[in-house]
Amino acid sequence: MKDKFDTIGKSIRKIDSLGLATGEEKFTDDFDFPGKQNLLHLAILYSPHPFAIIEKIDTTDAEKMDGVVDILHYGNTSRVLYTSAGQGYPEPSPYDMVLFDKKVRFVGDRVAMVAAETPHVARAALEKIYVEYRQLEPLFDMEKALNPDAPKIHNDDEYMPIPSVYDISKNLAAEVRINFGDLEKGFSDADFIIENTYSVQYANHCVNEPHSAIAYFDERGRLIIISATQVPFHARRITSKLVGLPIGKIRVIKPRIGGGFGAKQEVLLEPLVALVAIRNKRPARLVLSREEVFVSSRTRHPMRVKLKTGVKNDGTIVALDMDALMNAGAYGSHALTVLANAGSKVLPLFNKIENINFVGRTVYTNLPVGGAYRGYGATQGYAALNQQIDIIARKLGIDVLEYIKKWRIGEGETSPVFEALGEGKEGVKQFINSCKLDECIDRGAKAIGWYEKRDKRIRNGDKVRGVGVAVAMQGSGIPRVDMASAYIKMNEDGSFNLHIGATDIGTGSDTILAQIAGEVLTVPVDKFIVRSSDTDLTPFDVGAYASSTTYVSGNAVRICAQKIATQIISVAQKLLDCDEENLILDNGMVRNIETDESITFERIGYYAFYEQDQFQIQAGASYYGTESPPPFIAQFAEVEVDTRTGQVKVIKFVSAVDCGKAMNPKLAEGQVEGATLNGISYALWEDYKFDDRGRMLNSNYSDYKIFSAADLPDMETIIVESYEETGPFGAKSVAEIGINGPIPAIANAIYDAVQVRLFHSPFTPEKVLEKIQNKK
Amino acid sequence: MNGTFIINGNSRNFTFPSDATLLQVLRENGYSEVKEGCNQGECGACLILLDDELVNSCQVLAGSAIGHKITTIKGIGDIHNPHIIQDAFVESGAVQCGFCTPGMVMATYYLLQKNPMPDDNEIKLALSGNLCRCTGYVKIIQAVKLAAERIRNEG
Numbered sequence: 053m054k055d056k057f058d059t060i061g062k063s064i065r066k067i068d069s070l071g072l073a074t075g076e077e078k079f080t081d082d083f084d085f086p087g088k089q090n091l092l093h094l095a096i097l098y099s100p101h102p103f104a105i106i107e108k109i110d111t112t113d114a115e116k117m118d119g120v121v122d123i124l125h126y127g128n129t130s131r132v133l134y135t136s137a138g139q140g141y142p143e144p145s146p147y148d149m150v151l152f153d154k155k156v157r158f159v160g161d162r163v164a165m166v167a168a169e170t171p172h173v174a175r176a177a178l179e180k181i182y183v184e185y186r187q188l189e190p191l192f193d194m195e196k197a198l199n200p201d202a203p204k205i206h207n208d209d210e211y212m213p214i215p216s217v218y219d220i221s222k223n224l225a226a227e228v229r230i231n232f233g234d235l236e237k238g239f240s241d242a243d244f245i246i247e248n249t250y251s252v253q254y255a256n257h258c259v260n261e262p263h264s265a266i267a268y269f270d271e272r273g274r275l276i277i278i279s280a281t282q283v284p285f286h287a288r289r290i291t292s293k294l295v296g297l298p299i300g301k302i303r304v305i306k307p308r309i310g311g312g313f314g315a316k317q318e319v320l321l322e323p324l325v326a327l328v329a330i331r332n333k334r335p336a337r338l339v340l341s342r343e344e345v346f347v348s349s350r351t352r353h354p355m356r357v358k359l360k361t362g363v364k365n366d367g368t369i370v371a372l373d374m375d376a377l378m379n380a381g382a383y384g385s386h387a388l389t390v391l392a393n394a395g396s397k398v399l400p401l402f403n404k405i406e407n408i409n410f411v412g413r414t415v416y417t418n419l420p421v422g423g424a425y426r427g428y429g430a431t432q433g434y435a436a437l438n439q440q441i442d443i444i445a446r447k448l449g450i451d452v453l454e455y456i457k458k459w460r461i462g463e464g465e466t467s468p469v470f471e472a473l474g475e476g477k478e479g480v481k482q483f484i485n486s487c488k489l490d491e492c493i494d495r496g497a498k499a500i501g502w503y504e505k506r507d508k509r510i511r512n513g514d515k516v517r518g519v520g521v522a523v524a525m526q527g528s529g530i531p532r533v534d535m536a537s538a539y540i541k542m543n544e545d546g547s548f549n550l551h552i553g554a555t556d557i558g559t560g561s562d563t564i565l566a567q568i569a570g571e572v573l574t575v576p577v578d579k580f581i582v583r584s585s586d587t588d589l590t591p592f593d594v595g596a597y598a599s600s601t602t603y604v605s606g607n608a609v610r611i612c613a614q615k616i617a618t619q620i621i622s623v624a625q626k627l628l629d630c631d632e633e634n635l636i637l638d639n640g641m642v643r644n645i646e647t648d649e650s651i652t653f654e655r656i657g658y659y660a661f662y663e664q665d666q667f668q669i670q671a672g673a674s675y676y677g678t679e680s681p682p683p684f685i686a687q688f689a690e691v692e693v694d695t696r697t698g699q700v701k702v703i704k705f706v707s708a709v710d711c712g713k714a715m716n717p718k719l720a721e722g723q724v725e726g727a728t729l730n731g732i733s734y735a736l737w738e739d740y741k742f743d744d745r746g747r748m749l750n751s752n753y754s755d756y757k758i759f760s761a762a763d764l765p766d767m768e769t770i771i772v773e774s775y776e777e778t779g780p781f782g783a784k785s786v787a788e789i790g791i792n793g794p795i796p797a798i799a800n801a802i803y804d805a806v807q808v809r810l811f812h813s814p815f816t817p818e819k820v821l822e823k824i825q826n827k828k
Numbered sequence: 829m830n831g832t833f834i835i836n837g838n839s840r841n842f843t844f845p846s847d848a849t850l851l852q853v854l855r856e857n858g859y860s861e862v863k864e865g866c867n868q869g870e871c872g873a874c875l876i877l878l879d880d881e882l883v884n885s886c887q888v889l890a891g892s893a894i895g896h897k898i899t900t901i902k903g904i905g906d907i908h909n910p911h912i913i914q915d916a917f918v919e920s921g922a923v924q925c926g927f928c929t930p931g932m933v934m935a936t937y938y939l940l941q942k943n944p945m946p947d948d949n950e951i952k953l954a955l956s957g958n959l960c961r962c963t964g965y966v967k968i969i970q971a972v973k974l975a976a977e978r979i980r981n982e983g
């Protein structure tokens with residue numbers, strides 16, 4: 053383990069941040085591109101019905117309008133089944149959608165799309181498209197989806213591209229089962245059994261930049277797509293298949309993107325702009341409105357979790373039975389993998405449980421479509437488990453912090469769940485190399501004032517305070533699935549081009565990956581010219597998801613930089629005429645440790661380019677992770693509950709996280725802070741409201757409230773460093789984990805304050821008040 | 829419609845439909861530093877100064893701004909010569925995706941002109957019309973404080 057770093061561990065300024073703060077950096081819709089004056093503007097017609105067959109679609113009047121150029125619908129586009137989930141190939145998500153279908157499955161499903169000379173004409177033309185629908189009986193209640201008489205949402209030709217349970221005759225989009233030990237025996241050995249049902253709700257990512265994509269042709273007739281995507285390479289592959297253009301004829305460029313959080317791990321707009329561009333040989337642009345983002349993009353999957361635990365009086369959990377039911381909405385994007393993560397990222401945390409049964413099912417309904425969302429199943433699973441643990445500890449009469457410390461997974465330990473449950477296939481056996489969860493708990497407890505406040509019910513008039521805790525782990529990439537790669541070349545002045553497929557979605561990965569390369573090559577970040585996420589110019593990377601970038605892409609960069617270091621040394625050896633073993637990189641030079649003689653990278657660069665045995669110092673490297681070391685977090689909420697109104701206010705929120713070595717502490721804290729506030733906002737406010745026809749009623753920010761600065765509680769983030777041997781310079785992931793704790797920590801704090809259990813988020817004043825009144 | 833605007837000190841003449849918002853007109857004419865996050869006056873991504881008032885440009889008809897002074901984020905500093913506020917955002921780690929940043933910086937600029945020494949609550953209130961999903965606002969508030977301090981020290 054290296055403990056002294058030059059670049060790693062420093063809060064280097066994010067390399068794109070000044071350009072962003074001065075408005076120079078460009079997002080998708082900010083670009084000028086060839087033929088822009090010839091641009092086609094797109095508008096989409098959405099289904100007003102939750103479930104219907106399109107009997108007839110008449111576009112004659114719309115076509116006659118001045119400025120309407122093309123109208124796409126099921127009648128004039130080909131029916132290619134796919135999934136919009138931007139995952140590796142074959143995607144572990146059902147192929148259950150087509151670009152334009154004859155059947156619509158939720159209010160907000162695509163019916164037709166107009167391409168026109170102006171946005172105004174495109175929108176006006178939507179009104180002139182006449183659609184005759186035959187309405188079908190919709191299905192809204194996920195609990196009823198598996199009933200034999202429930203409406204069947206999908207057709208017979210839809211299928212799962214990987215071996216996995218998929219049964220459209222039951223509306224079953226995915227099923228996962230694991231079983232260890234003897235559950236019945238476990239329960240019979242228990243001194244007491246706790247059984248509860250929890251649920252979490254729909255939510256939107258609320259990316260600040262709405263989904264956007266542009267397609268145009270370059271001077272050689274290749275299709276260029278600029279897109280706000282987390283997955284440029286998957287977007288290229290999936291678009292290629294849908295529009296019938298070879299992968300080699302498409303280039304996807306990801307510019308700056310205005311937030312992802314999973315929302316842009318979906319291939320939503322790229323095929324649409326591509327198709328219009330190809331059909332009309334003109335550029336096309338599509339930017340969703342805020343309402344479209346809410347209704348027709350992707351959401352957090354709602355989940356209901358039944359959790360039954362058998363516990364002995366000494367605290368041993370002898371049996372755990374978890375039944376998770378997840379609502380996919382109308383299409384099964386990420387339906388299997390989010391579900392699996394509710395088990396695989398959650399159950400191993402308490403790894404001493406010998407008898408476990410996990411049954412997860414994802415079902416279709418006629419509601420908006422779920423997708424990847426920061427936390428990705430772990431958020432749903434931990435909401436339940438952390439409340440259950442709090443209940444168990446209280447029942448045992450011991451401090452929940454001590455309980456967690458006693459039963460949590462630790463260094464050198466494993467869990468059979470790692471091996472049994474992967475993402476779309478079996479998992480990978482792994483041992484925990486680094487875990488500082490106890491320290492996270494201790495430092496977080498101190499920061500929140502746990503022992504002064506827990507069980508004290510400090511009262512001020514109608515308002516009572518309480519504190520609660522939640523713990524979680526996540527992963528660092530998907531083991532044996534995710535691959536990332538990097539390419540580096542050296543210029544003669546000792547600067548480097550770093551090309552990475554990795555996708556910086558605001559997280560700062562361009563900066564962090566340059567820090568990693570800089571650490572290896574002993575030069576500062578400003579020696580790197582970073583180019584990322586351009587399918588023509590950068591090598592492959594799966595993209596920004598599964599908390600993979602720092603760990604998986606970071607390892608690729610580290611290996612690549614080491615190859616460059618070797619080449620630099622081999623040139624230096626010729627120049628210094630000495631043993632290679634004596635040469636090390638030091639501060640942008642190569643130094644002979646015996647003679648202390650050194651030469652600059654610049655000297656080496658000129659020599660390699662112009663003097664002898666000329667060659668380009670360059671290397672590429674890939675990394676394919678075989679482990680996914682989890683980061684750990686302990687999160688503490690202090691709330692104030694107004695017993696008269698039911699209003700819950702978060703007073704203070706502390707997150708203490710073990711993310712391995714923090715590559716850039718400020719950026720790491722920023723990840724935790726953003727995820728945490730998103731989680732608090734979700735716990736208290738965010739939800740989709742529907743009318744009885746499945747229409748979303750609150751598709752704007754005044755009705756769907758998210759936290760603003762004015763609502764911000766006192767937030768404290770503590771980085772508890774560990775060192776992950778398999779990570780680049782000790783790193784693990786940090787981007788998702790912070791969103792897992794707020795729901796259960798707040799629920800547990802509410803209980804601490806007023807002794808009522810809120811099993812179903814969001815914790816609105818109405819729900820809290822009702823519980824308080826029922827208790828009286 | 830046709831009209832002249834004084835944008836970041838330059839006089840510019842545009843033709844636009846009468847129902848066009850100021851945001852549309854600005855973005856269509858190259859001022860892509862003004863962002864559109866909601867077009868409903870609810871996210872603050874499109875904030876600019878209209879004369880000396882802070883406005884959501886998506887809520888202003890372009891026609892009503894003819895002849896007026898408009899300041900965007902590029903009008904207060906650029907990459908070679910950033911404003912103290914822009915620099916403070918960078919240094920504090922307050923810029924993640926950066927989509928909210930132009931609006932945040934304009935709101936901060938406006939605040940610090942009115943109140944050079946805001947406390948936490950005043951900062952939070954001043955930024956309450958600017959949504960940011962990335963940062964949790966913590967580092968943005970730190971950035972505003974840092975900028976305020978530096979501006980005070982300079983003046």
Ligand code: FES
Pocket residue numbers: 863864865866867868869870871872873874875884885886887
């Ligand atoms: S775009 Fe103007 S306030 Fe959101």
Ligand code: FES
Pocket residue numbers: 260310311558922923924925926927928929959960961962963
């Ligand atoms: S930095 Fe992304 S929305 Fe604020």
